[in-house]
Every structure is written in C-alpha cells, then in structure tokens.
Amino acid sequence: MKIGVLSGSPKGEKSVTMQYVRFLEMAEPKHEFFVYHIGQTINRLENDRDVWDALIADIREADLILWATPVYFLLVPAQLKRFIELVSERGAGEVFKDRYAASITTSVHFFDNLAHDYLQGISEDLGMRWAGSFSAEMSDLMEERNQKQLIAFGDDILAACSEKRPVERRFLPVPQTKSQYQPGQKQDTVDTKGKRVIILHDADPGSTLSAMVTKTADSFQGPVTVAHLNEIGMKGGCLGCIRCAFDNQCIYTDGYIRFWEEYIQPADIIVYAGTIVDRYLSSQWKQFFDRSFFLGHIPKCTNKEFIVLVQGSLSALPGLQENLTSLVCVSGAHLTAIITDEGKTSDDIDALINSAAKQAVNNIHTGYNPPPMFPAFAGRLLFRDLIWGELWPIFQADHRYFRSHGLYDFPQNHYKKRLENRILSLLLSIPKIRKQVRSSMQNQMVQGFSKVFVNNPIIRERTDN
Ligand SMILES: Cc1cc2nc3c(=O)[nH]c(=O)nc-3n(C[C@H](O)[C@H](O)[C@H](O)COP(=O)(O)O)c2cc1C
Incomplete structure (x- = not known):
C-alpha cells in the first residue's frame, strides 16, 4: 500500500x-x-x-x-x-x-x-x-x-x-451561518477609566465580524486600539526552533514582537475577533498564537480580561470552544464572554457586546478572576513538572519565572503537612481511632471551615457598609 x-x-x-x-x-x-x-x-x-x-x-x-x-x-x-x-x-x-x-x-x-x-x-x-x-x-x-x-x-x-473497515463519522458537517448583523445606534458606553483596550481581528471589510469589531470599539468610552492581523508585521509562522527558550528572544525580528510588547502586554482588556475557517479560526490567527511561543510556558496574560468575537457556527464546534476558552484561561486571563453572530438578531448581538464591555471593565476594576478550572489547573501542573523535571536547562526563561513566582509548589515541599499526614496515618492504623474517624467523616471534612464563619473581617466590612 x-x-x-x-x-x-x-x-x-x-x-x-x-x-x-x-x-x-x-x-x-x-x-x-x-x-x-x-x-x-x-x-x-x-x-x-x-x-x-x-x-x-x-x-x-x-x-x-x-x-x-x-x-x-x-x-x-x-x-x-x-x-x-x-x-x-x-x-x-x-x-x-x-x-x-x-x-x-x-x-x-x-x-x-x-x-x-x-x-x-x-x-x-x-x-x-x-x-x-x-x-x-x-x-x-x-x-x-x-x-x-x-x-x-x-x-x-x-x-x-x-480490509475496508467500516467506520462511523464522528464529527458532523459544520453548518454555514448567514447573519445579517446591522449594529444599532450607539448605546451606553462604558468608561474604561484609563484601562487599555486592544481589539485584534482578521475581519474582511463589510463582514459581520467587521461590524462586531466596530460595535465593540464603540462600546468603550476611552481610547481603544483596533488592529487587523495583516497590520502587525508578522512575517511567518513559528519555526519550532526553540531558540527563544533561554531568554524569550524570537529568531524573527518582524513586527510581531513589537506589537506584542506595545499592545498586548500593556492591555487590560483584549478582544480577539476571528472568522471560523473550516473547524478553527483562520491560519493567520493560528500563526499569531503559535508565535507567542517565544514567551515559553508561562501564563502570558495574567489579570487581563478577554472578549472573543466569532463569526460562524461555533456551537457546532465544541473542540474550538474548548480551544478558545482553554487558550485564554491557561494564559492566566479571565474570559468575559465569547460572542458569536449565530442565530441572533442585531439587537441581541448589540446587547451582548455592550454587556460584555461593561463586565470586562468591571472585572478589571474589581480584580475578579475566579479559580481556574481543569484545563488551566491541570495545564499549570503539567508545565510545572515538565520544566522542573526535564526542560529547565533549555527553557531557562520558564525556569526563572516558575521559581520567582512560586510555581514550583510540589506537595513534597509541604513539610508540615507531610509530618501531619504521617502522624495521622499512624493514628488511623489503630482500629478504635479508625472506627471513630470513619463514623464522623462528614463532620471532619467541614470542621476546619468553622473559623471562616466566625467574625470574618471581609463579611463584616461588607455588612457594615
Ligand atoms: C509553537 C509551539 C507550540 C507548542 N504547543 C504545544 C501544545 O499546545 N501542546 C503540546 O503538548 N505541545 C506543544 N508543543 C510541543 C511540541 O508539540 C513538541 O515539541 C513536538 O514534539 C515537536 O515536534 P516536531 O519536532 O515534529 O515539530 C509546542 C511547541 C511549539 C514550538
């Protein structure tokens, strides 16, 4: 064959x-x-x-x-x-x-x-x-x-x-969306109060995505930078050469790094806007993501808010949804919303964009960034073990970051907890104690929380105001 x-x-x-x-x-x-x-x-x-x-x-x-x-x-x-x-x-x-x-x-x-x-x-x-x-x-x-x-x-x-083995199709065809989005009159805008907003997109002129980008820019009161991926001076895709691993220096000297440093790094709110091409966004977007590898395996966008605008049938692509949400969360940022043009009226899209803009600004001011879910949580542990256990002589920039940010938080380092566990396990080998603990397991699990409820200063401050 x-x-x-x-x-x-x-x-x-x-x-x-x-x-x-x-x-x-x-x-x-x-x-x-x-x-x-x-x-x-x-x-x-x-x-x-x-x-x-x-x-x-x-x-x-x-x-x-x-x-x-x-x-x-x-x-x-x-x-x-x-x-x-x-x-x-x-x-x-x-x-x-x-x-x-x-x-x-x-x-x-x-x-x-x-x-x-x-x-x-x-x-x-x-x-x-x-x-x-x-x-x-x-x-x-x-x-x-x-x-x-x-x-x-x-x-x-x-x-x-x-043997011409029979196989079942697993992924159904992606339906084409046809949206007629016409942005409405300017509604309330949200004051960014000095926070920086960047919108990066690959929209064709006159497209729905282009209108969504304009609407999003108009939803913020204050300067917003809008850039097309064509304009950022990205000359080619990541070459996988790993020369960036020592000191985050990419082999390319094109506009990409400058753009990242001038616009992405200082931004508080980042809007990525892309059109679905086959089962992902465009290869231009993919190139943008790949090129960010020069920063290694560290969370690249901590404490930023993301809004993602998508033109196309995202609901038919759970893999792309997982990809986009994980990409944002793994970077340490918070995903305010993903907004698509699928099956919605223009008013719906306007309302979603306006509300996401407000929420993003609010989250930046309150510092809201909830605990990570499985992708970001597991991803961090995977990279921690990988860098520490294997890659650090090459990925020295990662190693420095992981060390200085306390990310080498292996359970083996918790000496007090390890001692406590050793004593506990010895005690639990005594049948009488084991029986007692078994019968009161549920109480034991919540017992430690009682101190959180008594005279809690955060609750006091909120209720006093
Ligand atoms: C730009 C870039 C992005 C990567 N992203 C991932 C990733 O998302 N998941 C992963 O497991 N490995 C990732 N890797 C690691 C590569 O998949 C891995 O090194 C692979 O073996 C390289 O294969 P190759 O030598 O055939 O190019 C990435 C490497 C590079 C250079």
Missing part, C-alpha cells in the same frame, strides 16, 4: 514527529511511504502551482493519508492549517475522498486530544474514513514498550485500509 504522509512540522526531516514516521516505515517494509513536508514548504506550496499540482497528483495515488504533526497551541501548526485551507480554496478536496486517514502527533500531551479531533473532523469533511490516532509524548520512542505500541498502531491503520 502507499502511505502519503502529510508532515506538519516546520522542521521537516529534523522533526521529532518524523522520527516516529521513519520508525513506522522501517517496521512496515512491505508498504511505501511518501513524505510531504507540508509545514516546511508551505510557502512554496502556496506560491508555486507546479509544486502544489505535483503534491495533489501524489495524494491521488495514496491508499492511506497519515497526518504526522507536532501539536502547536492545542492544534496543528499554522503552516499545516494553511495547507488545509488551500485544499478547500483550490477545490482539491476530491483527491482525499474515500481514502482512509489517520493521525500521529508528538507533543507533551497538552491538549493533544484537540489536535487529533481537529484532524479527524477535517478528514471526515474531506470524505475520508478515519482509521485511528496515535499521540506520543516527545521521547516515547526511546522505550521498547512504546515502539511496540507504535507498530501495533501502524498494523491497525493499514489493516483498516486493506
């Missing part, structure tokens, strides 16, 4: 993911592997029609398409995203139809699930049949146990393809 490998890494043959593909190729000598370095050659694919046509002709010959890519910012790299857009823009989707497809990624398992779901959704949109996903941690291949798992995956997807 012919396996067409669509490689998403901008590092081409030197990519970690490619080592997994090469291993698979060695383990499956009866099959032919053709590798296309999409991530590395995206500019040529976009600008040289012969290169594009040759690739499409080769894909026509493939029995199985294997997406092989690193996970970048909870998805695939912007370069691979752009390729997927080109397939649709150039009407090349029919070459993929009825083929089997599978995905293999390497990552640190931070939202790798969303990247695989995205590739499966895209493949199903192209009429392909999904054979399976394999998500490896970067260094898994070093261990025999994982090598065997990879070979089993290879055998399985090849078997799916040769």
Whole structure:
C-alpha cells in the first residue's frame, strides 16, 4: 500500500514527529511511504502551482493519508492549517475522498486530544474514513514498550485500509451561518477609566465580524486600539526552533514582537475577533498564537480580561470552544464572554457586546478572576513538572519565572503537612481511632471551615457598609 504522509512540522526531516514516521516505515517494509513536508514548504506550496499540482497528483495515488504533526497551541501548526485551507480554496478536496486517514502527533500531551479531533473532523469533511490516532509524548520512542505500541498502531491503520473497515463519522458537517448583523445606534458606553483596550481581528471589510469589531470599539468610552492581523508585521509562522527558550528572544525580528510588547502586554482588556475557517479560526490567527511561543510556558496574560468575537457556527464546534476558552484561561486571563453572530438578531448581538464591555471593565476594576478550572489547573501542573523535571536547562526563561513566582509548589515541599499526614496515618492504623474517624467523616471534612464563619473581617466590612 502507499502511505502519503502529510508532515506538519516546520522542521521537516529534523522533526521529532518524523522520527516516529521513519520508525513506522522501517517496521512496515512491505508498504511505501511518501513524505510531504507540508509545514516546511508551505510557502512554496502556496506560491508555486507546479509544486502544489505535483503534491495533489501524489495524494491521488495514496491508499492511506497519515497526518504526522507536532501539536502547536492545542492544534496543528499554522503552516499545516494553511495547507488545509488551500485544499478547500483550490477545490482539491476530491483527491482525499474515500481514502482512509489517520493521525500521529508528538507533543507533551497538552491538549493533544484537540489536535487529533481537529484532524479527524477535517478528514471526515474531506470524505475520508478515519482509521485511528496515535499521540506520543516527545521521547516515547526511546522505550521498547512504546515502539511496540507504535507498530501495533501502524498494523491497525493499514489493516483498516486493506480490509475496508467500516467506520462511523464522528464529527458532523459544520453548518454555514448567514447573519445579517446591522449594529444599532450607539448605546451606553462604558468608561474604561484609563484601562487599555486592544481589539485584534482578521475581519474582511463589510463582514459581520467587521461590524462586531466596530460595535465593540464603540462600546468603550476611552481610547481603544483596533488592529487587523495583516497590520502587525508578522512575517511567518513559528519555526519550532526553540531558540527563544533561554531568554524569550524570537529568531524573527518582524513586527510581531513589537506589537506584542506595545499592545498586548500593556492591555487590560483584549478582544480577539476571528472568522471560523473550516473547524478553527483562520491560519493567520493560528500563526499569531503559535508565535507567542517565544514567551515559553508561562501564563502570558495574567489579570487581563478577554472578549472573543466569532463569526460562524461555533456551537457546532465544541473542540474550538474548548480551544478558545482553554487558550485564554491557561494564559492566566479571565474570559468575559465569547460572542458569536449565530442565530441572533442585531439587537441581541448589540446587547451582548455592550454587556460584555461593561463586565470586562468591571472585572478589571474589581480584580475578579475566579479559580481556574481543569484545563488551566491541570495545564499549570503539567508545565510545572515538565520544566522542573526535564526542560529547565533549555527553557531557562520558564525556569526563572516558575521559581520567582512560586510555581514550583510540589506537595513534597509541604513539610508540615507531610509530618501531619504521617502522624495521622499512624493514628488511623489503630482500629478504635479508625472506627471513630470513619463514623464522623462528614463532620471532619467541614470542621476546619468553622473559623471562616466566625467574625470574618471581609463579611463584616461588607455588612457594615
Ligand atoms: C509553537 C509551539 C507550540 C507548542 N504547543 C504545544 C501544545 O499546545 N501542546 C503540546 O503538548 N505541545 C506543544 N508543543 C510541543 C511540541 O508539540 C513538541 O515539541 C513536538 O514534539 C515537536 O515536534 P516536531 O519536532 O515534529 O515539530 C509546542 C511547541 C511549539 C514550538
């Protein structure tokens, strides 16, 4: 069989993911592997029609398409995203139809699930049949146990393809929205009281998103910076070179870093506005997110408020919803609202935008940023263990930040608690005490809170006023 490998890494043959593909190729000598370095050659694919046509002709010959890519910012790299857009823009989707497809990624398992779901959704949109996903941690291949798992995956997807295994579509097609949003008269505006607002967007002139951006800017009283992604001087996608790891210095010297430092970093309220393209926002947005990797694994937007405006069928894309909410929360910011144009009247959209603007300003003034939920919470622990346990000699900037911000908060450091637990566990080995504790477990669990209720200064201050 012919396996067409669509490689998403901008590092081409030197990519970690490619080592997994090469291993698979060695383990499956009866099959032919053709590798296309999409991530590395995206500019040529976009600008040289012969290169594009040759690739499409080769894909026509493939029995199985294997997406092989690193996970970048909870998805695939912007370069691979752009390729997927080109397939649709150039009407090349029919070459993929009825083929089997599978995905293999390497990552640190931070939202790798969303990247695989995205590739499966895209493949199903192209009429392909999904054979399976394999998500490896970067260094898994070093261990025999994982090598065997990879070979089993290879055998399985090849078997799916040769026996024409029936598969069920998992992600339904995304319905097109048609909104006729016309912003109403200027309503109440909210005084930002000196807080800085930036709106960054990729709206086409005259589009619904463009109108939503204008409405949002008009909802704030005070200066608001509005910028199109085309204007920020971003010359290309993240190259995955990791040269930024030591000191947050990106290899690019384009306008992106300047823009980040001048507008994103000092902003209090950030509005991201994007149009859905396939099952995500545009590849331009993806490039913007990928490029922020120069700041490493630290929370990049602590204590900021975010509003996200989306044109398109977001309700049909739970993966994109999770992606956007997690992206904001993991950055340490608070998500005021995601506002779409789906199924709403112009008045509804106006009201939502106005209310989000008010809420964002209010939250910034009160400092409201509730405890993180699972994605941000688990993400922080994952990065903490990763940087401390493995990456810190390279990711020195992260290491400095984690140390200076008390983020190396391993439970092993809680010596008092550890001593208490040791004593408690000894006591609980005594049957009589264990019986007593068992019978009063519920009381024990809430007992410690009693001190919060007695003479609480915060409650006193509120009720006295
Ligand atoms: C820009 C950038 C973004 C990344 N984002 C993620 C991520 O969201 N989740 C994750 O688990 N790993 C992430 N990583 C780590 C890569 O997925 C990982 O290093 C991968 O093995 C690189 O593969 P490659 O050498 O084939 O490009 C990111 C790396 C870079 C450079």
